[in-house]
Amino acid sequence: MNDPVLKGAAYALIQANDVALHQGSTPVSERLANPDSHFLAELPAHWRSFEQAVAYPPNQAFIGNIHPRELRRIPRPWHGNLMDDARAGGKHGAIFSEDVLYALMKAVDAFDLVLLDNEFLAPIKEKLLIYEGIKQWGCLARLDKNQAALIRIEELVASGSAEPMYFEHQLVGCVKRAHEYDVALSAHVMFENLVAKATGAAALQLLMNKTRLIPADVDYLIECSEEACGDMNQRGGGNFAKAVGEICGCVNATGSDTRSFCAGPAHAIVEAAALVRSGIYDHVVVLAGGASAKLGMNSRDHVKKGLPMLEDMLGAFAVHIAKNDGISPVIRTDAVGRHKIGSGASPQAVMQAIVADPLADAGLRISDIDIFSAELQNPEITEPAGAGDVPGANYKMIAALGVMRKEFDRSRLNQVVESIGMPGFAPTQGHIPSGVPFLAHCRASILDGTIQRAMIIGKGSLFLGRMTNLFDGISFIIQANAGAKSENEDHQARCGSKKTRVGLTVLGSEHPVSELVKGAEAASAADPCLEVVLIGGKKSGKLAAVAADSPEACLKIMDQMLAQGHLDAAVAMHYAFPLSVSTVGRIITPAFGRKVYLANTTGASATQRVEALVRNTISGIAVAKACGNQAPTVGLLNLEGARQAERILRTLCQNGYRISFAGSGRADGGAVMRGNDLLRGVPDIMVMDSLTGNVMIKVFSAFSSGGGYESSGDGYGPGVGEKYGKVVNIISRASGAPVVAGALLYAAEAARGNLPDVAAAEFAAAKKAGLGDLFCPLTTDRPLEEKAAAPPEKAVDEEIAGIEVFVIEDAVKQLWKNGIYAASGMGCTGPVIMVASEDHTKAIALLKQGGYL
Amino acid sequence: MDLGNQQRIKELAEQYGSEELLVVLGGAEAEASGLAAETVSVGDPTYAGPLAGVSLGLKAYHMFELKNEVDGAIYEEQVGMMEMVLNVDAIISEVTAYRAQ
Amino acid sequence: MSLLTGKKVVILGDRDGIPGPAIEECVKSTGAEVVFSTTECFV
Numbered sequence: 001m002n003d004p005v006l007k008g009a010a011y012a013l014i015q016a017n018d019v020a021l022h023q024g025s026t027p028v029s030e031r032l033a034n035p036d037s038h039f040l041a042e043l044p045a046h047w048r049s050f051e052q053a054v055a056y057p058p059n060q061a062f063i064g065n066i067h068p069r070e071l072r073r074i075p076r077p078w079h080g081n082l083m084d085d086a087r088a089g090g091k092h093g094a095i096f097s098e099d100v101l102y103a104l105m106k107a108v109d110a111f112d113l114v115l116l117d118n119e120f121l122a123p124i125k126e127k128l129l130i131y132e133g134i135k136q137w138g139c140l141a142r143l144d145k146n147q148a149a150l151i152r153i154e155e156l157v158a159s160g161s162a163e164p165m166y167f168e169h170q171l172v173g174c175v176k177r178a179h180e181y182d183v184a185l186s187a188h189v190m191f192e193n194l195v196a197k198a199t200g201a202a203a204l205q206l207l208m209n210k211t212r213l214i215p216a217d218v219d220y221l222i223e224c225s226e227e228a229c230g231d232m233n234q235r236g237g238g239n240f241a242k243a244v245g246e247i248c249g250c251v252n253a254t255g256s257d258t259r260s261f262c263a264g265p266a267h268a269i270v271e272a273a274a275l276v277r278s279g280i281y282d283h284v285v286v287l288a289g290g291a292s293a294k295l296g297m298n299s300r301d302h303v304k305k306g307l308p309m310l311e312d313m314l315g316a317f318a319v320h321i322a323k324n325d326g327i328s329p330v331i332r333t334d335a336v337g338r339h340k341i342g343s344g345a346s347p348q349a350v351m352q353a354i355v356a357d358p359l360a361d362a363g364l365r366i367s368d369i370d371i372f373s374a375e376l377q378n379p380e381i382t383e384p385a386g387a388g389d390v391p392g393a394n395y396k397m398i399a400a401l402g403v404m405r406k407e408f409d410r411s412r413l414n415q416v417v418e419s420i421g422m423p424g425f426a427p428t429q430g431h432i433p434s435g436v437p438f439l440a441h442c443r444a445s446i447l448d449g450t451i452q453r454a455m456i457i458g459k460g461s462l463f464l465g466r467m468t469n470l471f472d473g474i475s476f477i478i479q480a481n482a483g484a485k486s487e488n489e490d491h492q493a494r495c496g497s498k499k500t501r502v503g504l505t506v507l508g509s510e511h512p513v514s515e516l517v518k519g520a521e522a523a524s525a526a527d528p529c530l531e532v533v534l535i536g537g538k539k540s541g542k543l544a545a546v547a548a549d550s551p552e553a554c555l556k557i558m559d560q561m562l563a564q565g566h567l568d569a570a571v572a573m574h575y576a577f578p579l580s581v582s583t584v585g586r587i588i589t590p591a592f593g594r595k596v597y598l599a600n601t602t603g604a605s606a607t608q609r610v611e612a613l614v615r616n617t618i619s620g621i622a623v624a625k626a627c628g629n630q631a632p633t634v635g636l637l638n639l640e641g642a643r644q645a646e647r648i649l650r651t652l653c654q655n656g657y658r659i660s661f662a663g664s665g666r667a668d669g670g671a672v673m674r675g676n677d678l679l680r681g682v683p684d685i686m687v688m689d690s691l692t693g694n695v696m697i698k699v700f701s702a703f704s705s706g707g708g709y710e711s712s713g714d715g716y717g718p719g720v721g722e723k724y725g726k727v728v729n730i731i732s733r734a735s736g737a738p739v740v741a742g743a744l745l746y747a748a749e750a751a752r753g754n755l756p757d758v759a760a761a762e763f764a765a766a767k768k769a770g771l772g773d774l775f776c777p778l779t780t781d782r783p784l785e786e787k788a789a790a791p792p793e794k795a796v797d798e799e800i801a802g803i804e805v806f807v808i809e810d811a812v813k814q815l816w817k818n819g820i821y822a823a824s825g826m827g828c829t830g831p832v833i834m835v836a837s838e839d840h841t842k843a844i845a846l847l848k849q850g851g852y853l
Numbered sequence: 854m855d856l857g858n859q860q861r862i863k864e865l866a867e868q869y870g871s872e873e874l875l876v877v878l879g880g881a882e883a884e885a886s887g888l889a890a891e892t893v894s895v896g897d898p899t900y901a902g903p904l905a906g907v908s909l910g911l912k913a914y915h916m917f918e919l920k921n922e923v924d925g926a927i928y929e930e931q932v933g934m935m936e937m938v939l940n941v942d943a944i945i946s947e948v949t950a951y952r953a954q
Numbered sequence: 955m956s957l958l959t960g961k962k963v964v965i966l967g968d969r970d971g972i973p974g975p976a977i978e979e980c981v982k983s984t985g986a987e988v989v990f991s992t993t994e995c996f997v
Contacts, residue, residue, distance in 0.1 A: 029856075033901075262997075298996070300899070345975030348934040377997050386885030387996035393881060393938055393970055400937035413937060428997050461969050461995040469975055469993070854966070855994055862964055865989055874989075875961045877981060879972030885996075889966055911964075914957075916972050916980065922956040924983035931976040939971060 004276035005328035006478055007283075008211030008320040009440040011063055011093035012203045013313045013427070014101045017047045018166035020295035020312055023191060027296050039303055044169070046302065046309040048079075050097045053312060055082035058378045058425035062315070063090025064440055068376075068422040078380055079308050092440035093206050093317075099124050100131075101314070102165050102173055104198035107139045108247050113176045113190050115148035115156070116165070120172035133205040139247055148173075163191040182232045189229075192292050195314065196227045197240060200289030201247040203316035207285065208248065213320050219281035221245045221255030222272055224264035225288040226430050244287060253285075261465070262375070262434040264288070265317075266458025266474040269436075272321040273331040273476070282323045290314030290429050297428060298385035310381045315432035319439055326483035329446040335362035337457075337475035345471055351401045354457055354473040362477060366402040369420065369477070370451035373438035374398070375459055376426045390433075394457070395421035434458040435475075446480050453479040499531040500748045503558050503570040504740070507536040508551030510733045511709070517543070519740025523748075526741065530748050533567065562726050569727035569751035571715070571743045573735075577603045581721035582616065582690055583730050584623040586714040586746055587700040589681030596678070597624055597632070597685040601693035601716040602730055613645035613687055614652075614771070619720035620685035621659070622762040626753030627746075633662035635673035635683030639692060642672050643802035647853065648774045657769035698732070701739055710735045715743035718750045722763040727751045794821045796834035800843060803852050805831045811852040818846050854892050856902040862893060866909040871953075876913040878948065881939055886915055887947035894953035915948045917941050958986040965991040 021027050021043060030037050053059060057078045061068045065087060074081050088095040096104075103124040106114040125143055129135050153174045156162035165173035175194060178185035200223060207213060223241035230237035241255025258268040265288060272284035296311050303309070321331065337358030343349050355372075359365060374394035382390055399416040402408045408416055426433035435456040445451045460472040506516040517540050520532040524542060534540065535558050536548035546561070548554040555575055561567045577583070582603030589596050599620030606612040617634055624632035634649070636642040646661075649671075653659045661671040662683035678686055678696070688696065694716075701710035716730035729747040731739055763771070803811050808824045808831050815822040820839045825832050835843045847853040866874055876893050880886030888898065890913040897904040917936070920928055963986050967974030974993040981988055 300901075345973050346931040346934075346979075347938070347972070347976070348930065351934070375997070382997060383882075385996060386880075386882050386888065388882045388970055390970055390997055396938040397934065400934045403937065404934060410937070430997075433997075461993070463974075463993050464995055469991075471969070471973065471993075855992075858966065858992055858994070861990055861992075865962075865964055869962045869989070873960075873962050874964060875958065875986075876964045876966060877977050879965070879967035879974065879977050879993075881968050881971030885968075886971075916977050919957065919980070922958055922984060923980040927983045928980055931979050932972055935972055 002277045002279065003324050003330040004273040004321050004333065005324055005330050005481065006319070006439060006443050007322040007325065007328045008207055008213060009092065009436075009443065010203055010207035010210050010318050011090070011437065011440065012096065012199060012206055012316040013059055013062055013093070014096045014098070014199055014202070014290065014316070015048075015050055015053045015312050016098045016101055016292065016295060016314055017044070017309070017312050018098060018169065019101070019195070019292050019314075020299070020309065022164055022166055023188070023292045024296035024299070024311075025293040026299055030300075039300055042303050043296070043299060043309060046299070046307065048308050048312060052082060052308075054088045054095050055084075055086035057081065057083055058380070059095060059313065060086050060090070061425040062093070062427075062437055063095060064092025065090045067441055068425050068438065071423040071425060076380065079310065092210060093203070096202065099167055100127060101195070101198065102167065103128055103143060104134070104202060105175070105194045106173070107137060107142050108198045108201055108243075109142065109194055111178060112146045113178055114173065114194065115146065115153050115162075115176065116173035117150045117153060118147050119150075120167065121147070133209045134202065137205075137247060138249075161187060163187040179231070184231045184235045193227055193229045193240075195292040196225045196289035197243055197247075198289065199314050199316040200225065200240065200244045200287050200318070203289065203318040204244055204248045204285065204287050207287075207318040207320060211320060213283070213285075215249035216252055217283045218245065218250040218253040218285050220272075220275060220284045221250065221253055222268040222284065222286045223255065223257045223288060224259070224268035224286060224431060226259065226261060226264065226291060240289075241287070244289075245285075250285075260472050261460035261462055262431050263458040263460030263472045263474055264431045265434055265436045266456060266476070269319065269321065269331070269456070270336055270474060270476055273333050276321055276323050277333050284321045285318055286321065287316070287318035288431055289316045290432065294429050298381060298387070301385040305384045307384055310378070311428055313427040313429075315427045315429040317432065317436050319436065324481070324483065327447070327481055329443055329478045330481050332362060332477040332479060335359070335364075335477050337473070339471060339473035341470065345469070347397055348401070348404075350459070350471055350473055351397050354459070354475045355398055355455070356401055356405065358475055358477065364477075366398060366405075366407055366420070369453055369455045371422065371438075371442070371454045372398055372420050372457060373435050373442065373454060374421070374457045375435070376422070376424045376433045376437050377428050378424045378426060381428050382424075389424065391421060391424035392417070434460070442478060446478070453477060499529050500568045500751055501531045501533060501566070502744050502747050502751070503533045503535050503546075503561055503567040504744060505535045505548075505551065505554035505558055505570070505572045507548065507554050508573045508733060509735070511736060513537055515737050516740050519737035520744060522737060522741035523744035527745055527748060530744065532744055533561075535561075558728075562728070569718075569729065569747040571729045571731055571740070571747050573731055573733050575719075575728055575730060577719045577728075578721075579604055580606065580615075581719045581724045582619060583717040583719050584616075584620050585693065585697045585717040586742075587697060588713050589679060589700070591680040594681030595714070596681045596683065597717070598693045598696055599623075599685050599687050600690045601697045602690055603719060604690060605721075609689065610641040610644040610648065612689060613641050614648050614774075616689075617645070617649055617659070617685070617687045618762050618766050619759065620687060622720055622759035623718060623750065623755060624684055625762070626755040626758040627749045628753065629684055631660050632684035633660045634685050634687060635662040635664070635671055635677060637678065637686055637688040637692065638672045638674055639688055640805075641689070642687075644804060645687070646671050647802065651774060652766055652769040652771060655769035657766045657771075702734065705736070708734055710739045713739060713742060714746040715739050718747065718755055720755065720759050722760065724759065725756045727755050790816050791819050791821045794836045796821070796823055796836055798835050798837045798840045799825075799832040800835065800840070800847065800853075801832045803831060803833060803847065807852060808833065811847055811850065814850045814852070815843055815846060820846070854889050854897070854902070859892065859897060859902040859904045862911070863903050863907065863909065866911055871910040871912075874911055876911050877919065878913055878915045880915065880944065883940060883943040883947040886944050887951045889913060890948045890951035894951065910953050912953050913948060914952070915944050918945055918948065956984040956986075958984040961986045962989045963987065964989060967991065967993040969993055969995040970997070
C-alpha cells in the first residue's frame with residue numbers, strides 16, 4: 001500500500017503589532033501617501049495585548065485547543081468573548097509574542113543583517129529557554145554575535161538602509177539591506193523574507209515537538225508561502241524550504257519552493273503526496289511561514305468600526321506527509337481536483353473543477369464528504385472590510401453546486417451548509433487560511449472515528465501577479481486508513497471492548513529495570529490485546545508508566561490500582577499473600593516442551609500438609625480452567641502426603657467433584673508421579689507443597705541459564721484461594737525478560753478467564769463434595785494401638801502402599817489383631833505394608849475400615 | 854476599491870465620458886458594492902484614492918441587476934450559482950441607492 | 955435591446971463574488987465593448 005498519509009500537522013501564531021504598523025502594506029502605503037494620517041495615529045489604540053490575542057477564540061482553534069466548530073457556541077463578536085482557560089501552548093501548536101519573533105529572526109539570519117539592541121536581547125534569550133526544541137537550535141549562538149548599540153541601529157534606520165524593528169513603540173533593532181542597490185535584496189525584502197523563514201522554522205519545530213517526527217527522518221521539504229527570495233539576477237530563485245530545514249536539523253533532506261498564491265499549500269501537499277506514493281521519499285514536510293505585509297491589511301475598516309486590530313497575527317504551519325503507517329488518514333491520490341486553464345472563471349466552473357469533478361472521479365457525492373476545509377479566513381476580520389464570510393460563501397457554493405447537481409433540494413441549502421462546514425478561524429495571511437488550518441483537527445477527528453472523510457480545498461488569485469487573469473484551485477480528499485480500520489475491527493473481535501491492563505512492578509529486581517521493560521515490550525508485542533502499565537518506571541515507547549520510588553511503594557500503588565479497577569491484573573515481585581492463598585506457577589517441561597502448572601509454588605494453602613496438597617490441587621484446576629483448559633489432568637508429585645491427598649481427591653471425585661487424574665508414565669501407573677513424569681510433562685497440573693514447588697520452579701526456570709537469571713516459563717503464577725478476588729502473578733527477583741513476558745501473558749489469561757470467580761466456584765463444588773469433612777480423620781489424636789501379638793509368620797509378597805509413615809506401625813498391628821500377618825517396609829515409592837497375597841483383599845478392607853487407607 | 858483601479862477608471866472616464874462609459878460590479882457584499890457605486894459616481898467616500906472628491910458621475914450596476922439585459926444561458930452559466938450564495942436583494946438595493954441618477 | 959448595447963463597459967469583479975471574466979462573458983453577449991476588466995481580492 002503506497003498511499004501517502006497525513007502523519008502530523010502543527011501551527012504557529014506570532015503576534016506582531018509593531019510589525020503591522022511599520023511593515024504592514026496598508027499602514028506603509030498610508031504613511032507614504034499621508035504621513036499625518038489620522039488612521040495611523042489611531043491604529044495603536046486598537047492593538048490587543050498578548051494575553052488578549054492568546055485568549056481570542058479563533059486563535060485557540062488555530063493552535064488546536066478547541067475544535068473550530070466550537071466557535072459556533074461562542075457568541076460573536078469573539079473579540080468580546082475571550083476564553084478564560086486559554087493557553088499560549090496548544091494541542092497542535094503555539095502562540096508566540098513579537099519579542100520572540102525578533103529573536104528568532106536574528107537567530108535564523110545567516111548574513112548578519114539583523115541587529116538587536118543588547119538591552120532588548122538579554123531578557124529575550126532567557127525567554128527562549130522555555131521553548132522546547134527551539135532552545136536547542138544551534139543557530140541560537142548567533143544571538144551572542146554581532147551585537148549592536150541602539151545608536152548604530154537608529155543611524156541605519158534613519159539612513160534608509162535598514163528596516164526598523166519596533167517593540168511596544170521602542171526601536172529595538174533593524175534588518176539591514178543585503179546589497180547597496182539591488183532592490184531584490186532591499187531591507188524591506190530581507191525583513192519580509194526573514195519573517196517567513198523564522199516563522200516557518202518555528203512551525204517545523206512545533207511539528208517535531210508535537211509528533212514523533214525527528215529531523216533526520218525528513219527526506220524532503222516543500223515551502224509554500226508567497227514570498228520570493230533571490231537577487232536582481234534571479235529575483236525569485238527560492239528555496240526557503242532548505243533554509244528552514246537547515247535551522248531544524250533536517251540533515252538528510254533537500255527541498256524546494258512551490259508557489260501559487262493562496263493555493264500554494266494545497267498544491268504542495270498534492271506534490272508531497274505524489275513524491276511519497278511514488279516511493280521517491282518516505283517523509284515529506286510541507287511548510288510555510290507568515291506574511292508581514294498582510295498584517296493590518298484591513299485595519300482601516302477595523303479602526304473605522306471601532307474594532308481591535310485583529311490582523312496582528314502572523315500564521316505558520318508545517319505538515320508531515322509520510323508513507324503509509326497503517327494508522328494515519330490517507331490522502332487519496334486518485335481524486336485530486338484542479339481548476340484547469342480551460343475550466344472557466346465563473347464561480348460555478350471553479351467549484352465544478354475543484355469539487356464536483358474529483359468527487360465524481362472518486363465515485364463520491366458531496367454528501368459522502370463529512371466536512372470540507374475550504375478557505376478558512378476568520379469572518380470577524382473580513383466582514384467589516386466588506387469581504388464577507390469567505391468560508392461561509394465557499395460552503396454555500398458547495399451546497400449550491402449540490403443543488404444544481406440535484407443532490408439536495410434548494411430548501412435544504414442552509415442545512416447542508418451547516419453540516420459540511422465550519423466557522424472560519426484563520427488569520428488573513430493569504431496562503432495560511434487556504435484549507436490547511438483544519439488538517440490537525442481533521443487527522444484527530446478521523447483517528448477518533450468522528451469523521452471518515454474530508455475534502456481540503458485551496459484557491460488562489462493568480463491575477464494579482466498580472467501574469468494572467470486566471471484563477472487557481474486545487475483539492476484533495478483525506479480519509480480514514482483502511483489498514484487501521486480493519487486492524488481495529490480485528491482487534492475489537494479479539495479483545496472485546498477493551499484491552500486487558502496488567503500492571504508490572506519494576507523495582508526490586510536483581511536485574512536492571514530495563515530487563516523488566518524488555519519483558520513488558522515482548523509481552524505487548526505478542527499480545528495486541530494486552531496493555532502493560534509499568535509501576536515504578538518511566539514511560540517507555542508504547543508502555544504507560546506510573547511513578548513509584550521503592551519496591552514497597554510499587555506494591556502499594558499496584559494494590560490501589562487493582563482495587564480501583566485501573567488494572568485487570570498485575571505481576572509483582574515479593575508480594576505477600578494472605579494465608580490460604582497460594583500461587584500456581586507454570587513451567588515448560590524439557591522432554592516435549594509441554595507447559596505444566598505447578599500447584600503450588602509459593603504461599604500457604606493450609607497449615608496441615610495433606611489439606612494443603614488437596615487445596616493446591618483445586619487451585620491448580622481453577623487456574624487451568626480459567627486459562628482455557630476445561631478438563632485438566634492432575635498428578636501428585638510423590639512426596640510425603642501425596643497418597644493421602646490422592647485418596648481424598650478420589651473421594652471428592654466419587655462424591656461429584658470431577659477430577660481427571662493423569663497416569664504416571666512409569667510402568668506401574670497411578671496418579672502419584674515421579675520426577676520423570678515432571679520432566680516429561682505428563683499431567684497438566686503437578687501437585688506438590690509450596691516449598692517443593694518453589695524449588696521446582698526455580699530449577700525449571702533457570703536450569704539452562706545457570707541459576708541467577710530465570711529464562712524459561714511463565715513465573716510463579718497467580719495467587720489463588722477460596723475467596724481471593726484479585727489476579728496477582730508472582731515473579732522472582734531473578735526473573736529475566738522472557739519470564740516477565742510470560743508472567744504478563746499468563747496474568748492476562750487469568751484475568752480474562754475470571755480466575756477469582758472460577759476459583760470460588762471450584763472450591764464451592766469441592767465443598768459440596770465433602771471437602772470440609774474429609775480432613776478430620778487425619779488428626780493425630782487417636783489412641784495408638786497397644787502392643788499386639790503377631791500371628792504366625794508367613795511369606796509376604798504383596799505390597800500395600802499409601803499408608804502414612806507415622807501410622808504404619810499401628811496399621812500393621814491392626815492387621816495382626818485381625819489375624820493377618822503383616823510387616824512394614826520401604827517400597828520404592830514409600831512406606832508399604834507387606835502381606836501374603838491370599839490376605840491382600842481382606843487386609844485392604846481392614847485398613848480402609850481403620851482409616852489407614 | 855483598489856486605488857490602482859480608481860486611477861484607471863478616472864482615466865477611462867476622461868477618455869469616454871459618463872454617457873458612454875458604464876461600470877458593472879461583481880461585489881460579494883452589499884456594503885462594498887454600494888461603496889464602489891458611490892466611488893464612481895460622486896467620489897471616494899473614504900478619501901483614500903485618486904477619486905477622493907472627484908465626481909465622475911458614472912453609472913454602476915451590479916451584475917445581478919443585469920440578469921435580463923444579457924444572454925440568459927450565459928448568465929445562468931456564469932452567474933446563476935451565486936444567486937444562491939450571495940444576498941442578492943441587499944446588494945441590488947445598496948447599489949441602486951448609490952447609483953448616479 | 956439591452957441597457958448595455960453600444961456602451962463601453964468597465965468591469966470591477968470580485969474574487970468572492972462574481973469575478974471579472976465571468977462578468978465579461980455576460981457583457982460581451984450584448985455586443986457591448988469591455989474597455990477594462992479587473993478582479994479584486996480582499997483576502
